[in-house]
Amino acid sequence: MSETLLKIEQLEVNYGAVRALKNVSLEVKSGEVVALLGANGAGKSTTLRAISGLVKAKSGGITYANQNIARLNPTQIVALGVSHSPEGRRVFPGMTVLENLRLGASQRNDKENIQADIDRMFEMFPILSERKTQTAGTLSGGEQQMLALTRALMNRPKMLLLDEPSLGIAPLIVRQIFATLAELKKTGTTILLVEQNVNIALNLADRAYVLRTGEIVLNGSASELRLNSERVAQAYLGGGIETQDSRAA
């Protein structure tokens, strides 16, 4: 088994007086795809935002590639090879597709390879190539999601944090995006995937954690959780799941 790339230990995050995450511990091994499941407001996005340095942990540790990154700023974390494709896509609406992609390479020093990478992104999603001089705000939701994903990939990440890539997108495009993610997985990119769409997430992922009101209430391998869909549903909704019991699973 490969080594641990990301390790979160007893992470606690507060928004003002509201506790968004309590005692969250998880780990992602190199080359793995791990899904973070849960209902709205469970703390999935907060977990990603804590990893990428957008919110600061109140306590707990975040270790990436054997380095404590809990006190680093977002720019430094991107420079370490962690790319975060955020909730709501957040492409730069007034800038062209090409400009968005170039910005994704902000922390790279190998300027000479950037154009080749942009071409690779266009091979991945040819529609983006057709739209390359259009501003991102004029793209459809699915195209914006493709752009958000490829913009994150322009950083040549070792680890990709994806927040709800299927949200508000036509099923056909969702399939196309997840097919691309499956290809990325084969090339060894490590992915931490936040999804509300449990089925599609568990099809791609190796393992999954289920969050509820800021705590991890269930975790296991994807195949196991697929077979126990009622337990996943229960964990979502707040049935009597024993955390201890689920850890043992």
Next chain:
Amino acid sequence: MNLLEYTFQQIINAVSQGSMFALVAVGLSIIFSLLRLTNFAHGDMMMVGAFGTLVMQLAGVPFLLAVLLGIVISALVGIIIERIAYRPVRGAPDVTMLLTSVALTYILENLGILLFTSSPRNFPLPDWLNASFNLADGRISFTSINLLTFGLTLLALLFLAWFVRNTQVGLGMRAAAEDLTASYLVGINVNTVIVVAFVMASSFAGLAGVLWAAQAGVVEPHMGFTPLLKAFVAAIIGGFGSIPGAIIGGFVLGALEVLIQSLPSEWGLGAYRDAIVFTLLIAFLLFRPGGIVGVKQEVKL
């Protein structure tokens, strides 16, 4: 003088006036778009640029080099105030940043008074700049300063347009203006972007200050105040936070001011020029807060 000639003369005046407003407004807009900071101290960069040029001239530096050094001095002052005054309050409520900039205005203007006294000083110009050109037997006239104002403004704005499209820092500047959180996530060096933005805004204001002083013939510590207010109006009617908006707003305002003044004097509107301009500002704030280009509200995470 026939109407055609009169109109042509007024267009020259409007372009010259509008250039100056545009030059100052662009800097206000860039800084606002990045930091949501309404930078009252921006007008004082005009004073810094003009006094910087004056001091260099008095030290015997040739005029053009003195202007260049004056602009460099405004850029440096811009970097310093960003570092010691604005960076510590970055992310604070808008009112905190606004008050910081008002405080800076007082500090800078009083520093100006301390160093140069509050009385206006003569701003010496080389003879070639005082030259005036006459067309149509002297019925249309303009000076080298009019030409220079428009030419340098055009150069500065073209450089800015090139910069924000073709350099990584320039792209980052537009990105950070659109969505600051997303720019952190893609790894844009936001600090670098902000420092470069201050360098540009302050040098543009410094240049505007030199041109303003050249037209007025004098420099004094409060010289930045009126143009600052006008540049605010220009930036807001154009669309606050937008570079094209600031440029359009600057020229629209320049044209409007010259138009008001060129109306027949028996109408008596000339005296109300500023009142009309600020009424326009209020109308825009009430009915079209996004300005001419229609700036959208920022995205909040």
